[in-house]
Amino acid sequence: MKKKRVSVFLSTLLVASALLGACSSNTSSPDTGSQGGKENLGSQGNQEQVVLSMHSWRVEDGDGYKKIIKEFEQTNPGVKIEFKAFKSTEYNTILNTALQGDSGPDIMQLRPYQAGMSLADSGYLEPLDSVPGINHFAPDVLKAATAKDGKVYGVPLSLNSTQIYYNKKMFVDQGIQEPKTWDELLQTAKALKDKGVTPFAFGAKEAWLLSLSHGVIAPAEYGGNEFVDKVQKGEANFLSPEFKKSIEQMKELAPYFPDNFVGLDQNDTRALFATEKAAMYIHGSFDLDPMHKLNPNLDVDFFTLQGQDGNPLITTWVDGSWGVNAKSPHKEAALKFMEFMATQKFGEMFANEFKRISAVPGVKVDDPLVNKMAERTEKNATPYLILVYFGEGNPTTKAELENSLQGMYLDKMTPDQVAETVQKSAESWFAPFKK
Amino acid sequence: MNHMQKATERAGRSKPRRRWLIHLFPLPALLVYAAFVIYPIFSAFTYSLYDWEGISRKGFAGFQNFVTLFTVEPFNEMFWNAIKHNLVYFIVEMVVQNGIAFGLAYVIYRKIRGSGVLKAAYFLPRLLSVIIVGFLWKLILNPNFGALNALLTHLGLEAWARPWLGDPNTALMTIILINCWFGIGFAVLIFLAGLQSIPEELVEAARLDGASGLTLLRKIILPLVMPSVTIMTILTFIQAFEAFELIYAMEGSQGEPFRSTDTLAVYFYRLAFGGPSGTGSVAIGLGSALSVILFFIVASVSAISVFLLRKKEIQH
Numbered sequence: 164m165k166k167k168r169v170s171v172f173l174s175t176l177l178v179a180s181a182l183l184g185a186c187s188s189n190t191s192s193p194d195t196g197s198q199g200g201k202e203n204l205g206s207q208g209n210q211e212q213v214v215l216s217m218h219s220w221r222v223e224d225g226d227g228y229k230k231i232i233k234e235f236e237q238t239n240p241g242v243k244i245e246f247k248a249f250k251s252t253e254y255n256t257i258l259n260t261a262l263q264g265d266s267g268p269d270i271m272q273l274r275p276y277q278a279g280m281s282l283a284d285s286g287y288l289e290p291l292d293s294v295p296g297i298n299h300f301a302p303d304v305l306k307a308a309t310a311k312d313g314k315v316y317g318v319p320l321s322l323n324s325t326q327i328y329y330n331k332k333m334f335v336d337q338g339i340q341e342p343k344t345w346d347e348l349l350q351t352a353k354a355l356k357d358k359g360v361t362p363f364a365f366g367a368k369e370a371w372l373l374s375l376s377h378g379v380i381a382p383a384e385y386g387g388n389e390f391v392d393k394v395q396k397g398e399a400n401f402l403s404p405e406f407k408k409s410i411e412q413m414k415e416l417a418p419y420f421p422d423n424f425v426g427l428d429q430n431d432t433r434a435l436f437a438t439e440k441a442a443m444y445i446h447g448s449f450d451l452d453p454m455h456k457l458n459p460n461l462d463v464d465f466f467t468l469q470g471q472d473g474n475p476l477i478t479t480w481v482d483g484s485w486g487v488n489a490k491s492p493h494k495e496a497a498l499k500f501m502e503f504m505a506t507q508k509f510g511e512m513f514a515n516e517f518k519r520i521s522a523v524p525g526v527k528v529d530d531p532l533v534n535k536m537a538e539r540t541e542k543n544a545t546p547y548l549i550l551v552y553f554g555e556g557n558p559t560t561k562a563e564l565e566n567s568l569q570g571m572y573l574d575k576m577t578p579d580q581v582a583e584t585v586q587k588s589a590e591s592w593f594a595p596f597k598k
Numbered sequence: 599m600n601h602m603q604k605a606t607e608r609a610g611r612s613k614p615r616r617r618w619l620i621h622l623f624p625l626p627a628l629l630v631y632a633a634f635v636i637y638p639i640f641s642a643f644t645y646s647l648y649d650w651e652g653i654s655r656k657g658f659a660g661f662q663n664f665v666t667l668f669t670v671e672p673f674n675e676m677f678w679n680a681i682k683h684n685l686v687y688f689i690v691e692m693v694v695q696n697g698i699a700f701g702l703a704y705v706i707y708r709k710i711r712g713s714g715v716l717k718a719a720y721f722l723p724r725l726l727s728v729i730i731v732g733f734l735w736k737l738i739l740n741p742n743f744g745a746l747n748a749l750l751t752h753l754g755l756e757a758w759a760r761p762w763l764g765d766p767n768t769a770l771m772t773i774i775l776i777n778c779w780f781g782i783g784f785a786v787l788i789f790l791a792g793l794q795s796i797p798e799e800l801v802e803a804a805r806l807d808g809a810s811g812l813t814l815l816r817k818i819i820l821p822l823v824m825p826s827v828t829i830m831t832i833l834t835f836i837q838a839f840e841a842f843e844l845i846y847a848m849e850g851s852q853g854e855p856f857r858s859t860d861t862l863a864v865y866f867y868r869l870a871f872g873g874p875s876g877t878g879s880v881a882i883g884l885g886s887a888l889s890v891i892l893f894f895i896v897a898s899v900s901a902i903s904v905f906l907l908r909k910k911e912i913q914h
Contacts, residue, residue, distance in 0.1 A: 255880075256871060259653040278872070281652035281880070368764045370852055423741030425855060426761020431740065557881045558672065558868070562852070570856045573766055588672075 213496045214243045218261075218268040220254035227516040234512065235503050242496045244270070262287045262488070269491040270500060273317045275307040275481045277554045282486075283310035289487040290314040294498060296505030303546060304522050307481030317484030318504045319522035321513065324479045324536045325379045325547065326465040328436065328444045328454070333360065337442075341466045343475070345383060345412060348468065352419040355442050362419035364441035366427025367572040370565035373413075376445040377568065378478045378547045380416075381409035383468035387476050387545040394552070397595030401586040410578040414571060425572055437461055448536050449482075452518060465532065470543065477539040480547040481522060556592045563588040639893065646886035653880060663887035673884065679857060680865045687774050687861065688838035695778035696830055699785030704815075706786070707793040717790070721783030728780070732847025735776050739763055763848060766858035773859055777844055781837070785830055792826030793819065821910070828907040832900050839896050842867065862892050 219228070228246045236243060247268070249257050255274070261267045262282065273279035273288075282288050291297055292315050297305075300319055308317030327348075329341070337358055342348040352362035367373060382390075385405040393399035399406070421427065421435060436444035437457035444454075455461060470476040485504055487497045503509055510523030518530050520537045528534050546552070553560035567584045570576035576584070590596045646663055649656040667673050702720060706713040723731065738745045741761035750759045762772045796819060804818045842863035845853065851868050853860025870885025 263653060285652050285654035368761075368854060369850065370854055421742065423761040423764065426741035426764025431742065557884070563672075566852065566856060569854065573856050575766070575856055 211241070212243055213241055213493045214245060215270055215491075215493055215497055215500065216268040217244050217246045217270040217500075218254075218258060219246065219248045219272040220251040221272070222248040222250060224248065224517060227513075230516065231509065231512050234508075235500060239496075239499060239503075242499065244500065258282075265490060267488045267490065269488055269493055269497045271486055271488065272320070273308065273484050273486045275483055276551055279484065279486075280308070280310045280316065283312075283314075283316040287489055288316040289489045289491070289494060289498075290316060291318060291487065291498070291501055294318070294501045294505060296502060299505065299524060300522060301524065303544070304481055306551070308484040308486070317486040318501050319481050319484045320504070321482050321517075322448075322479050322520040322522055322537075322540055323482045323547075324448045324477050324520065324540055324544075325375055325446065326448075326467050326477060326536070327379060328446060328451075328463050328465045330436070330439055330442050331462040331464050333439065333442045341464075343466070343469050345380075345468060349415065352416070352443075356419055361421050361435070361441040362443055363416065363421070364432040364436035364444045365416070365420040365424055366429065366432045367420075367425045367569055368428040370562075370569045372429060372432075372446075373568040373572075374549050374561055374565045375447065375547075377409065377413055377564070378549065379445050380412055380468065381406070381548075382476050382478055382545045383470060384409040384412060387470045389471075391546060391548055391552075394548070395595060400596055401582050401589060407578060407582045410568075410571070410581050413568060414578055417572060433457065448520060448533070451532060463532070465535070467539070470545070474543045475539065476543050476545050477536065478547050479520075479540050479544045480551050482519075484522075553589060553593065556588055558588075560585060560588040560593070642886045642889050642893075645882055646890045648883055650881065650883040653882065655882075659883065663883045664891070667884060667887055667891070676857065676860065676865055677862075677888075680853070680860045680862045683770055683853075683859065683861050684839050684841065686770065687777075687841050688835055690771070690774045691778060691781070691834050691838055692831065694775065695782050696785050696834060698778075699782050699830075700789050702782070703786045703789035703793060704819075706790055717786065720786045723780045724783045726780075728843040729847050731776065731780055732844055736763065736848055739772065764855055766856050769849065769855060770859045773844055773848060776848075777841070780844070785834075788826050788830050788833075789823065792823035796822045824907065824911040828904065828911065831907060832903055835899055835903065836896055839863075839892065839899075862888065862895075866892065 217228075217232075221228075225246060225248050232244045232246060254272075255278075258267065258271060259282075267287065273282065288310075291308075297315060297318065304319045304322070305315055308319055309315050333355075334341070337355060337360065339351055339354055342351045355362040365376070385403075385408075390399055390403075390405060393403075401407075417424075421432075421441060427435075432441075432444065433446075433450065433454060434457065435441045437454050439458075439461070446454075451463075454463065467475045467477045485501065487494060487501060491497055505523065507523055507526065510521035510526035513519065513523075514521040514526050514528045514533070514537075518528070518533055520528075520533060520540060524541070526537070528537065549561045549564050553564075556563075558566075564581070564585045567576050567581040571578060571581050586596070645655075647659060647661070649659040649662070667677055699720075702716070706717055710716075726734075739747075739762040741747060741759075741764060746762070747759035750756065760768060762768050800822070801814070801818060804814055809817060839861075840863050841861045845859050845861060845864050846867070849855070849859045851864060851871075853864045853868075866885055866888045869881045869888060872880045
């Protein structure tokens with residue numbers, strides 16, 4: 164009897180503890196609590212030290228940020244910032260959990276566009292519209308950190324651009340010029356192939372690289388920003404002939420890809436290009452560094468295709484921004500740091516430290532290729548349409564494009580079917596397409 | 599009343615107050631178990647009944663998430679596509695991995711020379727981490743400079759060389775076979791333990807009665823190793839329906855190429871945690887609903903197979 168009673172007691176305890184645990188987590192709804200004013204002592208009385216926590220997914224950037232933070236701390240003696248980075252693939256989970264549990268960092272790096280702005284939609288972020296300097300950013304750039312309510316929740320950090328890299332030496336050896344248009348690109352590819360050179364280091368195993376490559380090729384065909392505007396107004400969509408043509412172009416390139424390209428991933432194609440086994444390589448500005456690490460002597464340049472006005476278009480998007488926790492007890496100090504991140508000085512430190520294009524307008528860098536990207540971005544940028552505007556839906560419209568492009572290269576889908584799949588996905592949530 | 603009972607009664611009488619204390623000893627373990635196993639199951643279940651917007655929970659949704667999973671495109675398509683791959687995974691593992699493992703275990707059991715070395719050799723892959731296994735095989739299977747295609751070309755079988763992991767016709771099977779290679783040592787050990795627990799005298803008696811070879815295997819040995827077969831079947835089923843690591847390591851969270859290696863667990867990961875490097879959208883409600891379905895599939899099939907296979911077991 165006694166035994167039974169004890170086991171009943173134990174199992175009740177077990178169930179109760181499980182239930183209690185479940186209840187306690189339910190209370191984590193994101194109401195902006197009263198915590199805000201609780202610990203303001205630090206920022207009011209200047210004597211006391213305020214320590215801000217700052218979370219990022221760029222583990223490799225830790226040392227660089229420490230230098231930049233030191234610069235800020237010198238001019239703001241009362242504030243100390245502790246930079247902490249987590250593995251990129253785990254960052255979102257860690258940040259989300261911390262925010263839900265009210266233990267989020269004061270300052271956090273935000274994913275661009277919808278992925279990061281969903282935090283603002285859930286009420287975890289502080290609006291930054293009144294931070295000095297924020298109005299200097301281009302509207303396109305601010306879009307990456309603007310939530311559904313129209314407020315800005317992040318200071319944009321850097322821009323990515325995508326382009327077609329080429330091996331200068333191989334082009335000179337084969338007597339080939341930088342192509343400017345789609346037709347010239349096809350001729351170039353054909354000329355290289357005829358001479359026994361693999362024209363493109365290209366792989367279809369990692370689907371995200373397919374939409375990235377499409378983003379490089381397509382704007383020249385669909386007409387850049389004009390088409391993007393029409394899409395936003397619902398006047399054009401993915402079934403429009405100009406977009407369908409851009410998908411067909413992706414297919415037309417297939418004969419100029421390496422053998423077995425459906426099984427090649429990013430490491431394989433980067434190796435092909437860096438070891439001079441292929442002449443062209445479609446990739447982002449962020450691949451310049453890894454490429455040079457594989458082969459420091461690689462003589463590389465890049466080109467992009469011309470838009471309708473005859474100037475080369477460049478596809479760009481914002482890669483992350485920095486935001487402030489709405490529940491941070493040290494908001495004032497955190498906002499000061501946001502102000503710093505919007506300055507030219509920060510932009511220059513960032514760009515030179517990390518060899519990236521700063522989102523702050525007018526920043527110059529030492530690296531000539533990065534400079535060329537930055538210059539072209541300021542003059543003739545077009546957004547990476549599918550990433551900037553179609554990162555929603557589940558699965559996202561971007562993921563649907565990627566998967567169906569992969570299907571196209573595997574001969575499981577036609578270019579028309581790709582366009583239809585993408586359109587169908589976008590219609591499920593994109594307001595201008597809903598009728 | 600025998601001596602044992604008397605002894606325990608005496609012990610109980612002498613220290614009646616202390617006796618209940620022993621029930622507290624499992625408590626720490628139970629608390630850990632509750633916190634890390636039972637609580638997550640409960641919370642996943644509650645999550646699946648709510649509407650979610652990103653990571654914040656909205657209103658109660660009843661079974662809407664489950665309905666969505668089964669009726670709305672592309673969720674239903676992806677579900678059936680994934681579960682089909684899980685089933686293929688299970689069947690191939692049963693036939694190839696467990697079939698070969700039983701053969702190998704039987705060979706070792708019959709005390710072939712060097713059986714100890716063999717046992718260690720079969721188990722060796724298991725010592726590697728799954729991520730390393732995935733990485734190594736990705737190198738071996740690389741379409742343009744991998745060892746496998748190079749070997750095939752040298753043997754004059756160029757026609758067989760292909761992008762194993764990039765071709766939707768071969769990708770899933772390739773990964774399953776790698777998993778068989780990885781898991782075969784464990785299966786051998788389980789079967790061997792079953793074989794070695796068969797009483798010698800039973801086998802000997804059967805031999806004296808004239809049973810040999812296949813008859814001995816079919817009439818005596820197989821029925822007696824049924825407990826091991828039951829365990830391996832259930833473990834293989836659980837493994838097949840939770841297949842994730844190797845696929846994630848080799849084909850990413852999209853079940854590439856063209857979702858030809860998608861499984862329920864990979865699909866769940868994609869739904870609940872978004873795409874690569876956290877850029878996809880997050881659907882915690884749908885993800886939780888899928889994990890609850892997965893839980894019930896694994897739990898119910900395991901329970902049924904224990905029930906069915908136990909019947910075939912013979913106690914000795």
